[in-house]
Each structure stands twice: as C-alpha cells, then as structure tokens.
Amino acid sequence: SQQGEEDPQALSIQEGENATMNCSYKTSINNLQWYRQNSGRGLVHLILIRSNEREKHSGRLRVTLDTSKKSSSLLITASRAADTASYFCATGEETSGSRLTFGEGTQLTVNP
Amino acid sequence: NAGVTQTPKFQVLKTGQSMTLQCAQDMNHEYMSWYRQDPGMGLRLIHYSVGAGITDQGEVPNGYNVSRSTTEDFPLRLLSAAPSQTSVYFCASSQRRDRWGGGKPQHFGDGTRLSIL
Numbered sequence: 001s002q003q004g005e006e007d008p009q010a011l012s013i014q015e016g017e018n019a020t021m022n023c024s025y026k027t028s029i030n031n032l033q034w035y036r037q038n039s040g041r042g043l044v045h046l047i048l049i050r051s052n053e054r055e056k057h058s059g060r061l062r063v064t065l066d067t068s069k070k071s072s073s074l075l076i077t078a079s080r081a082a083d084t085a086s087y088f089c090a091t092g093e094e095t096s097g098s099r100l101t102f103g104e105g106t107q108l109t110v111n112p
Numbered sequence: 113n114a115g116v117t118q119t120p121k122f123q124v125l126k127t128g129q130s131m132t133l134q135c136a137q138d139m140n141h142e143y144m145s146w147y148r149q150d151p152g153m154g155l156r157l158i159h160y161s162v163g164a165g166i167t168d169q170g171e172v173p174n175g176y177n178v179s180r181s182t183t184e185d186f187p188l189r190l191l192s193a194a195p196s197q198t199s200v201y202f203c204a205s206s207q208r209r210d211r212w213g214g215g216k217p218q219h220f221g222d223g224t225r226l227s228i229l
Binding site: 030031033035041042043044045048050088090092098099100101102103104105 | 170171202215220
C-alpha cells in the first residue's frame with residue numbers, strides 16, 4: 001500500500017506563479033524526500049528533509065515537514081514551463097532510512 | 113560518470129517467458145532497489161539490497177527474483193512473465209545511510225518499459 005498521499009493529483013498554473021504540493025503519510029519516518037519525473041524518464045532527487053527538521057530550501061524549492069500532522073509540502077516559486085513534470089514524495093522508514101515508500105504523485109503543468 | 117544504467121530500455125515478452133533486467137551503478141553505492149511504476153501510480157518497491165550478498169523483499173516481490181553478487185550490479189529476474197507484470201521498471205541506488213543513520217538521496221536509471229502479451 002502507498003505510504004504517502006499527495007494532493008492535488010494534478011495542478012495547472014501559469015508561468016511565474018507559485019506551485020504548492022502536499023504529501024501526507026501514515027507511519028513514523030526517518031526522512032522525507034521529493035523527486036521530479038519528466039515524461040518518459042527516471043526520477044530525479046530534489047530535496048531531502050530529516051524528521052528533526054521543519055523547513056529546507058534549495059533554490060526555488062521550499063519544503064516543510066510537520067511530523068505531528070504527518071505531512072509535508074513542496075513549494076516551487078516563480079514557476080517555469082520547464083518545471084512541468086510529476087512530483088513525488090517518498091518517506092524513509094524510521095528503522096531503515098534507505099527504504100523509501102512513494103506517494104502517487106502530483107502532475108504539475110506550467111503554461112507559458 | 114554514467115550513474116545508474118538499465119538495460120534494455122524496451123522489451124516485449126510473451127506470457128511464460130523469462131528474462132533478466134539489468135541494472136548497474138558506478139557510484140559504489142551500497143543500497144540498490146527495484147521499483148515498478150504503473151499508470152497513474154507512484155513507485156512500488158519490488159526488492160532491495162543493502163550490500164553485496166544481501167537482498168530483501170519489498171512491497172510486491174511475487175514473480176521476481178534478485179541477487180547481488182557485486183556492489184555494482186543488481187539484476188531483476190522475471191521467472192515466468194505474466195500480463196500483470198507489464199510495467200515500467202526502475203532501478204535506483206544510494207549510499208546506505210549517513211553517520212546519523214538517516215537516509216540518502218536515491219539515483220534512478222531511466223527505466224525499462226516491459227510489455228507482456
């Protein structure tokens with residue numbers, strides 16, 4: 001069964017707008033990671049946030065983690081057409097941070 | 113640096129045939145894993161390995177075998193292909209964990225698109 005549930009399933013925005021994607025999970029975790037997948041390609045790692053961290057930034061990406069609510073969000077600021085992709089959250093088990101469980105993903109479309 | 117290399121990129125099989133999907137990484141990563149991705153779904157873990165000689169089952173292991181004789185290679189074997197195994201298969205690798213026991217980012221191959229008729 002999928003650990004993470006992502007919301008929304010699909011998001012369509014205009015270039016320059018911000019995009020926010022949410023991820024909820026069920027069990028205790030060691031870390032939470034976000035990945036991007038362009039059509040027909042493998043997943044690319046974006047950012048990792050540990051269970052003792054609350055917020056992390058990388059370029060135009062901002063990730064938050066609320067372990068009390070078992071949820072995370074990914075914010076992409078000033079979006080570009082090249083950001084069009086599927087975005088997945090993945091949780092690392094508390095006992096084995098390496099083993100990941102993926103959500104079903106959010107399909108982001110950024111219109112030029 | 114090639115990263116994670118998967119072969120073949122595409123394959124069509126008949127029901128009952130067997131085949132091996134190849135995965136190789138050149139980053140000296142201890143952890144390797146196989147996932148399948150079906151339309152509209154996230155990735156589901158098939159098998160994983162924390163080092164040479166050590167493998168374990170993931171969420172959907174039935175119908176698949178793995179072995180890890182070297183750090184670099186982690187082949188996935190379909191024993192008797194079934195239409196339900198039509199999917200895109202991804203191999204990934206990572207360092208096993210950091211010094212605080214935390215997970216590390218995974219590096220993915222570009223996938224093998226497998227159709228079983």
